[in-house]
Amino acid sequence: MHKPKHLVAALACALALVAPAQAAEKINFILNWVPGADHAPFFHARAKGWYADAGLEVDILSGKGSGLSSQRVGAGTSHLGISDLATALVARSKGADLAAVMNIYANSPYGMYWLKKSGIAGPKDFAGKKIGNPPWDAARVMWPAFAKAVGLPADAVEFVNISPQAKAPSLLAGQIDITTNFYNGHDTMKRLLGDDMGFLAWSEAGLNHYGNSVIVNGAFLKAKRDAVAGFVRVTQKAFAACVAESKPCIDSLMAASSGLKRTDQEHQWARVKELMTDKFTQTVALGYMDPGRMQADYELVARYFKMKAPFDVKTAYSNEFLDRSIKMAE
Numbered sequence: 001m002h003k004p005k006h007l008v009a010a011l012a013c014a015l016a017l018v019a020p021a022q023a024a025e026k027i028n029f030i031l032n033w034v035p036g037a038d039h040a041p042f043f044h045a046r047a048k049g050w051y052a053d054a055g056l057e058v059d060i061l062s063g064k065g066s067g068l069s070s071q072r073v074g075a076g077t078s079h080l081g082i083s084d085l086a087t088a089l090v091a092r093s094k095g096a097d098l099a100a101v102m103n104i105y106a107n108s109p110y111g112m113y114w115l116k117k118s119g120i121a122g123p124k125d126f127a128g129k130k131i132g133n134p135p136w137d138a139a140r141v142m143w144p145a146f147a148k149a150v151g152l153p154a155d156a157v158e159f160v161n162i163s164p165q166a167k168a169p170s171l172l173a174g175q176i177d178i179t180t181n182f183y184n185g186h187d188t189m190k191r192l193l194g195d196d197m198g199f200l201a202w203s204e205a206g207l208n209h210y211g212n213s214v215i216v217n218g219a220f221l222k223a224k225r226d227a228v229a230g231f232v233r234v235t236q237k238a239f240a241a242c243v244a245e246s247k248p249c250i251d252s253l254m255a256a257s258s259g260l261k262r263t264d265q266e267h268q269w270a271r272v273k274e275l276m277t278d279k280f281t282q283t284v285a286l287g288y289m290d291p292g293r294m295q296a297d298y299e300l301v302a303r304y305f306k307m308k309a310p311f312d313v314k315t316a317y318s319n320e321f322l323d324r325s326i327k328m329a330e
Helices: 005-018 037-047 066-075 085-093 143-149 164-172 183-196 218-223 225-244 247-256 262-276 279-283 291-304
Strands: 025-030 056-061 080-084 098-103 110-115 130-133 158-161 178-182 197-201 212-217
Touching: 025 066, 025 225, 037 056, 037 225, 037 247, 037 262, 056 225, 066 080, 066 085, 066 098, 066 212, 080 085, 085 098, 085 212, 085 291, 098 218, 098 225, 110 164, 110 183, 130 164, 143 291, 164 178, 164 183, 178 183, 183 197, 183 262, 212 218, 212 225, 218 225, 225 247, 225 262, 247 262
Parallel strands: 025 056, 025 080, 130 158, 130 178
Antiparallel strands: 080 212, 098 212, 110 178, 110 197
8 A cells, every 4th residue: 555645755754853963973183282372273163163064073182292193193093183294204204104184384383492591502502411302292203303404413412201391390490401392382481481591493403394284094084085174174264264363262272271371372373373374375275285395394304314114205295175265364
């Protein structure tokens, strides 16, 4: 016996109402560091529901350095993450299955900090000194490149393991002689160390490779390409929104993370915008990775590190998910 068409339609509607919505794709996303202003766009996108609107459930995990985030993403423990790009290339040369899909820092954020009263005037005085930073810190991974650029043997210094929060206090207490920090935290370091602060940006030593970038596990990219595309699209939108108006983004960061000082984060965000800006992010797309610069970064890694598995750098990054209409202001 045939059911009336209106009954069939009614049943279909009822089933549609009780059918579960399609489950959101879960994304395990590891930061390169503890949450700070440079991560505000990710927290803002999540708070505004932009990731959810793209069908994504994003779990943001605190990090302990680009070395660790590269390792975790390369092994598939985290689907996506943030890593200094040169550090990610070093990890890939050692077999990590990862690729960059969006650049955040178009300029190198690395800096060396010390106290002038220690007698240190610059890199020539680093030999025999103690450098304190976390074991997975990107600057520690890339130290051989910096050392060679300033004419020091890579083993000329002693590295001391300290937490991210202990950098300035350890300097002031005389437990270490030098520390490293990203430029986005420059104002905080200056406030803590005062007029006695000594500073050298790595870019001044001739090392201005790409910095923080969004990286993805290679296997996850192949299996979940649409999810990666959605994540990049939302993240690019969030960074652009935070560049245009920072207050709501800092609000989202402060709501998600305890122990932060708002003034410090506002200063950090101003530095982040400096690090994000170059001619390519202004004329091509926010987050764009220039093929010429990527080749130069690969050659830097090849020059200073023993690659276990050389690779074509073109396979280590992609600009395909970026919206070319979103650019940094000129």
